[in-house]
Amino acid sequence: MYTLRCCPMENEDELIVSLLRENCRISLTEMSKITKIPISTIYDKMKNYRRGIIHKHTALIDFTQLGFSARARVLIKVKKTEAQKLREYLSKCPALNELYKVNNGYDFMAEFIFKTMKEMEEYVDTLGQFCGVEKEEVFYIIDELKREEFLSKARMLLLEKKR
Structure with a gap:
């Protein structure tokens, strides 16, 4: 299986961004439980993301x-x-x-x-x-097979991290 390791992000950032890509409505508390990163750290990182990484919160529509x-x-x-x-x-x-x-x-x-x-x-x-x-x-476009998947597999990253 191919493993992506091209992102200039720290592991914590990659996990947080991946969780947001999966579900941008996830709470800080839930993110902290999943990643074992303190809520205050996640909050600070999210504040920084809004200044550059995150352009817009949106919904994927059928x-x-x-x-x-x-x-x-x-x-x-x-x-x-x-x-x-x-x-x-x-x-x-x-x-x-x-x-x-x-x-x-x-x-x-x-x-x-x-x-x-x-x-x-x-x-x-x-x-x-x-x-x-x-x-x-x-x-x-006949059928949509996959959309907005890049960096959206936080749980996979967590499994890799444990290895």
Whole structure:
């Protein structure tokens, strides 16, 4: 089994972050019981995390349960002179879930979520007509197999620590 040891974190930090990744609503008391780290230490570390490591507390949503059944990632190559305009245009789209700057022949990767495939197709067609877009490639997401798993296995870390 592959073991990840690339994180520039202390073991305590890794445990706390992993517990938060599993469940950000976990109490300090519960974290202390699980990790054997004093509550005051966890509290101080959490205060520091809010200054840099933790960007936002959020919920992972099953969008299909809300009626949004069409989801896709789109790779977009755009003329350099139009990249900022496209970025602003994409950012204004209410269906935009994620936007990344990427490489390897493309400039952006965007994830869109729509109620229907028809709505998505219509929007993707408008992207192709946007001034400066040279190429786009659409990847429809059929099924979500894993999401937000990195650094979320605190109990596994605890088992490794005991060895």
